[in-house]
Amino acid sequence: MSNCLSSAFTSVLVNGNPIEPFVLKRGVRQGDPISPYLFVLAAEGLKSILQKAKEKGLINGFAFSDDHDPISVLQFADDTVLFLPYDLQQLRNLTRILRCFELISGLKINFHKSSLLGINVSESELSLASRVVGCRVEKFPIRYLGLPLAVCRTPVSTWNHVIQRFKSKLSLWKGNLLSPAGRLVLLKSVLYSLPIYFMSIIGMPVCVQNQIETYMQKFLWKGDSSSTRVLCRISWNIVCKDFEVGGLGVCNLRIRNQSLLLKWLWKLRTSNRDSLWFSVISACSSLTNWNSLLHGDTMQLSFIWKGIRRLCCLDEKVWDLFISNLRFNIGNGESISLWHDNWSGIGTAASLYPRLYNLSNIKQATISSVLAGGWRWRRRLRLGENDQFSELQLLLQQVCNGFTAGNDCEDVLVWKPNSHGFTAASMASIIRLAAAETDNLNQQTVTAGRRSSAAASVRQILTDTRGITAATGSIDDDQQVSTVVQGIRVAAGSTKIKSSAATFKLIWKCEAPPRVIFFMWTALHYSTPTLSFLASRKIILDSNMGCDICGEVETQNHIFLHRIFARKIWYELLHLMGISWVMPSSFEDFFLQWIAIVPNRGVSKLWTTIWIIFVWEIWKCRNLRVFQHKDSSTMDVIFKSFNSAAFYYKSDLQVFHGKDQLVFPMEDEQISSSMGKTAGLPHGRPATDSLGSGYIVGIHPDLSSSTLGR
Secondary structure, three states, X not given: OHHHHHOOEEOOEEOOEEOOOEEOOOOOOOOOOHHHHHHHHHHHHHHHHHHHHHHOOOOOOEOOOOOOOOEOEEEEOOEEEEOOXXXXXXXXXXXXXXXXXXXXXXXXXXXXXXXXXXXXXXXXHHHHHHHHHOOEEOOOOEEEOOEEEOOOOOOHHHHHHHHHHHHHHHHHOOHHHOOHHHHHHHHHHOHHHOOHHHHOOOOOOHXXXXXXXXXXXXXXXXXXXXXXXXXXXXXXXXXXXXXXXXXXXXXOHHHHHHHHHHHHHHHHHHOOOOOHHHHHHHHHHOOOOHHHHHXXXXXXXXXXXXXXHHHHHOOHHHHHHHHHOEEEEOOOOOOOXXXXXXXXXXXXXXXXXXXXXXXXXXXOOEHXXXXXXXXXXXXXXXXXXXXXHHHHHHHHHHHOOXXXXXXXXXXXXXXXXXXXXXXXXXXXXXXXXXXXXXXXXXXXXXXXXXXXXXXXXXXXXXXXXHHHHHHHOOOOHHHHHHHHHHHHHHHXXXXXXXXXXXXXHHHHHOOOOHHHHHHHHHHHOOOOOOHHHXXXXXXXXXXXXXXXXXXXXXXXXXXXXHOHHHHHHHHHHHHHOOOOOOOOOOHHHHHHHHHHHOOOHHHHHHHHHHHHHHHHHHHHHHHHHHHHOOOOOHHHHHHHHHHHHHHHOOOOHHHHHOOOOOOEEOOHHHHHHHHHHHHOOHHHXXXXXXXXXXXXXOOOOOHHHOOOOO
8 A cells, every 4th residue: 555655656748748757745646546445444543443432431322222332433435423422521532532533644624514413402502512522513404425314204395405406407408409319318317317316215205206207398398397388298107108118218206216215125124133224223113024114113113214114015006016026935934924925926825815814813923933833813713714724724835845943044035026136127117017017908998998989879870870861861872971981980089099019119129310219109109299289289279270281180190191292102102112002091000011011020120210211201391391381292202211211221231232131123214213313313313233123222322332232
């Protein structure tokens, strides 16, 4: 260590040129990694001095239990907390010890930055003690290591620090200059990580969660958190789902808070019983495992453990998911609860046999105590209850096969998703997956009900129409068909089904730009800002929903599928590839049918990217016409879309020149007339050496290095 301090040298740049290196005479360089180690060594000296003083009776620490030694000092880096009973003589001794430490180590203690806090000590006594030490007096709550330190429940204002950090971050960003995909990256990488430190200890209040999520929503959809009105096209609950089920992978703050707090329950169950942390927790809060947290006296719990109990243990869905993903390797059975632990692997005994649990007189019993001392019931079991008891005994015998009372093997708790132990990320994924499955089940139930209602309405329309026709005989077939179709549209108008999970998996795997993929994600949720969508949000009047070309209601399916301009593009594209096609009725059906044309995995991503780029270009042409009153050529759109798709795949040469090639049959005349003029090639046709007999894969923007293949 002395060699590290004496042999260090450095150099300085003068006018851009380094001068001769010189040896450092005092200390180490700024940012040297050895600095914290040196401080820890010096702090260990302070700890040894305090321990020696405690042995000589000069000071006494805080005695939290009769079975453990008092605590006199806690240190973390350069933060030091000293514990003393209210005794002015001990306080004077402590001051002298600190002065001696200054002389020995060469370090200076800044008493002006130090503070004195009292627990159950009057203000007059604190004032007298502060004059002895020479530091200021503070009151709880205070901030220690970035977290609030208090003796009672902290108010909501404690989270103002986190909210202020949100505002300061957002005020420095020009979010309106970024695409939604870029804002999503900032949201997930920066904003989402700001409250993690607080959420790992304290339960987040609902009002704070709503406020932070509001800032996130405004930033994602507009880039400005100060706006009072923002068009959030997709609900935040959908945004917080995984990518595979139609979300953006943003974890819900409450789910993340619960998963972080559950780590303390895991630590409570698996930590060393002789550790200082467990000794303090068990002595001050009467906690030995999570069963004592669930069924013990809540009056003895601190506000932190009360928050953990409220958010995690009392939430039945989250708690059941946590318990169901645990596995117990039974050793001596002394730490495994018979009724409340999932030792069977299929659920807790209390949930499998609730009637026996209600009759039991030993609800807090462990497996070892039951096997050694037997069962106890409030009354004699009846016929059906005896059958359940026999099943429970058989299940216990199967799990405890080879169990011997009093053995030295300890019980082992295993986290199923990760053999290395519990992680908050795995727990958050489990909760999100369970929530997605519940939403899908509810969605299927609602969809089935709507379909049944729509079918009943259609049958009623057909019955009414036939009745009118039979009664009057004055309605012709065309009018009857028109009435039925209109009724079907009205009846089935509320049966729109959201895109499936398989569809979302395909778009996230393609190689299109992130902003284009984000647009496709909104399109699959039928949330593109069309005129009908804006009218549904009361942004424009219902009378302004008409398409500027054909006058029909401008919906998403109309823009991308049924509009004259879109139909021409798809017809020309499919005609060039020699494909006969009947345009589907919905946007998602078109996408799935397009994917089915080329099932080859080698070129499926390219094929998907081509379709997505075409949809993106159609949307840009629509905006160009609406806002700038400019029309686009169908062949320009086709060429530009192929051009862009080839550009995004220019580095993946195997797609174009490998064994699996994606080829579109085209006649030489078609290439000459449709592609040559747009590309600006001489004589109106591409180079014959590149095309051969007329098959085109894609065209790079740089025509001198065209990615064309036979």
